[in-house]
Amino acid sequence: MFTGIVQAVGTIVDLVDLGSTRRFSVQVPEFVGQLSLGDSVSVDGACLTVAGLVDAGFFVDVIGPTLDRTLAGTYQEGSIVNLERALRMCDGISGHIVQGHVDTVGYLESSIKNGNSWILDFNIPSSVLSETINHGSIALNGVSLTVSELVDERGVRIGVIPHTYEHTNLGRLLPGDPVNVEGDLIGKYVSRIMARRGKPEPTSGL
Known part of the structure; x- marks a missing residue:
């Protein structure tokens, strides 16, 4: 983890x-x-x-x-x-819980400098986007990021501070470049629970 x-x-x-x-x-x-x-x-x-x-x-x-x-x-x-x-039991969680299980690949759509920071828009497949919320967490290329907003139901907008831009490979991305995407673990469980509401509980078959 x-x-x-x-x-x-x-x-x-x-x-x-x-x-x-x-x-x-x-x-x-x-x-x-x-x-x-x-x-x-x-x-x-x-x-x-x-x-x-x-x-x-x-x-x-x-x-x-x-x-x-x-x-x-x-x-x-x-x-x-x-x-x-990997996270040790004695470590603090400065970002969010990231399993290292990549869900899909997304693509950088645009990168705009905004003062001394950057606004990055990514196209994200619907399988992950459906579990993503405004101001929620997402991991892109292993970087814990906050979703500034959902963009036209096709992706996410991320605000990136100078430290993150300069000390990760996000600052090297060009439009069209791919990124590994892992959705928020909590969002996945909530989505799964909501999808099963009203359905019979699975059994072991015993």
Whole structure:
């Protein structure tokens, strides 16, 4: 589990196809000595397992479904990724609860500078948008963000402060670029409960 507070940005420095998986090596000097084999780490919001440690970084092995459903399938050498170590029981939650289970991929529609901040509009598939509310939470590329408003039932508008823009890969996005999207966990459960109202409770069949 994560909180959507990006702790470092890393660089994909090597990609190797290993049959049904693809191995990514990520260079991130800030994490040296802070990761162990088997740890979970958020890479652009996708929860991946540290399969090995290398000089100034680590590598992960990514399976086909993750490559198909997330940005992982588009990475190249030199790709910049947002990184967050897994939440510990003693840590505070500065963002919101992020599972690292990417729901879908969205796209940046526009980026407008507004004083010293930015207004970013994203197209988001209806499967996530239906569970999203004004001033609720959403994770884009693993970044915990507040929804400023829903835009014409097709996406979300996000206000981004200078620190977030400069210290995550959101500041590198161009219109049309994809982002990993994870909807708010609370919204998912509320949507599920409301959808089942008046329906019989599922049974185990025993």
